Amino acid sequence: MKKTSNVDRLIEKTRGMAINFELKPGSRINETALSRELGASRTPLREALNRLVAEGFLTFQTGKGFFCRALDPKRIMDLYEARVAIEVEAIRLACTRATDAELTVFGAYLNATEPDYLNKMDVSDAVHGDEDFHLYIARLSHNDELLRMLENLNGRIRFVRSVNLKSIHDTERSLRAQTRLSAHRRILEALLTRDGDVAADIMRGHIERRWEEATEAVQKAYAQIYVPDEMQKEMT
Template identity: 35%
Template sequence: MDAREAIERPAPLRTAVYQRVVDLVTAGELKPGRAVTEARLSRSLGVSRTPVREALLRLEAEGVLDSTPARGFTVRPLSPEEAAELYPILAALERLAVSTSPARALDLTALRAIDGELLATGDPVQRWRLDTTFHDTIVSACPNASLRAMIQALRVRVARYELAFMRDGDREGHAAPLHEQILAAFDDADLAGAADLIGRNWEGSRTLVLNWLSTQ
């Protein structure tokens, strides 16, 4: 993601700026501990400082950024304590989303294609993107818009850990071993089983990430 690439005007500006900053954080271009300035971002994105500030304040509220009067905004450092807290919450929310979705609401052929691409790629960022698409597609079937929004906001925070681990940790150990079982449960319209497997999937990710963080 090139921070110098200007925002396209037809997109809702506030949303587009927020998403661009999220992309920069999750892609690792705005690394933990790095200062984030409104002026620099507004110049690089080709927008005024107002939507940039709104995006930064939103990310501060979501726990991605910190702010201090002297330094402005900085990307929060990664910490084992935060990771240990975030993963169980995300697991619980995604379990709830699955268990309250209509049975057979998903395109399983499309999900299997996404999972096949994930297993075939050796690029850690692409693997993360495909894993995100896999989970986002599942959650999109949930009719509860508020729950979907909560999951999306939490995934922004978790993505920082996922990507850092995928770049530096045991990438092969994070090859989504439960995805096929999750798809089989959906194929049987077993939402309770699929929800349980998704929870176990996130628990496995949490263990891998915490083990990696302990070596940093």
């Protein structure tokens, strides 16, 4: 039984709101209002907000308060590039450090999750499944810091991935799942050869191939936010 604190709940909730643009990018967060809405007092909420600042979801200015951070295309690109930095080095390390036993288990994991991967139509599950694969490799690097950084990056990119996946049709989606799956298999093979340079190249390509998708997704997300705004203006 995992003990989850109230603050953790507030973090989840607020992160969710930031991700789903219930808090608009750049807007100031009203602590009193938000605390009331989430059913807690300001003290624990502020703790939650502080941690979200550190995670990169919010910003903070003394005397002004907390602001929802904008997720513009430039930042998305930055985040994807940061992922490349982390994951390329992680797989390089994994090539020399992962034990044969670990790679065997990793292979089994890949086989076991394959059916889920292809049939899974729930977008959130699919995104988490993909994240898990990449986190697994980070873990094989035996470097806790790289893992930590990747977890953070995932948390911030997750929304973009979701928007992207949601925006495409089922047939196209299962097609892409298949493509990605075979890419994952190639990555496993590269790991097995233990050639760090080759593995690094493959990983780099795999992540970079998702950039345009991602920035495209952001455009859509922005449309989601700002169209309602325009409508508001027209109503005034």
